[in-house]
Amino acid sequence: MESDTSRVSSRPSSPEVDDLFMSTLRASRGYTGAVSSTQSDPLDVGLRGLSPEEEEELVRMSKKDRKLLSENELQSIRLKINSRERKRMHDLNVAMDGLREVMPYAHGPSVRKLSKIATLLLARNYILMLSNSLEEMKRLVSEIYGSSGHHAAFHPPACATMTHAPVATHPTPVPTHPTVHALLPPVSTSSLTAPRAPHALLKAPPPASFQHWGVSGMPCPCSMCQPHLPHLPPMRLADSK
């Protein structure tokens, strides 16, 4: 990154090509530089004038063939590429919004949206904080129950009756740090032993709360209490299309 100043730009130092394209573009659609997000979608005018068959033909053409194309045809190809890039960036922003939604900061119409860099930095810190909380929780559990065996350690006697009560009737909620109170999602101990696949992390909704709690207020890790994770097909980023 520090070497950016010394890096040679990938853009041509001579702007003839750009100027050629941009001049025709401006002439054809009144282009005045970058398009504000408040303006109508440039895609609307992207392939105007070309029939769907013509568009398909352009897509099939090789680069060699494209050298023989007219300015208008080259322009249409360029617009199609631009459209794809816009969609890609739009998808990226949708994902960024999704990340903002789960970040522990004030949401609301009167609150300015987190910038992208702030969102990423906050997300990193949030993950680190949750990891630390989880480690601390594990340490406390082992301290409380000692080495009396796995199941006995995690399962209070009440669990033996299998009277799994709804979450709403849980006797003792898990205390959370004041600063993130009510913002922390339920901590699933299933993540300790069975980490979810990346695609599940990306696509599945947050796991449901535990079905019941132990005497210490800790979530019960037994199989009955684990949130049901539906089987998901392998993730393909291109699925968002």
Place this chain on the structure above:
DNA sequence: TAGGCCATCTGGTCCT
């Protein structure tokens, strides 16, 4: 008005 943030365009590179 300067600076931050953002959307968009663009060409290069990598991957399938």
Place this chain on the structure above:
DNA sequence: AGGACCAGATGGCCTA
């Protein structure tokens, strides 16, 4: 070969 990804460039909008 075509699409995805990346990064530089540019200009608009907003705020201090």
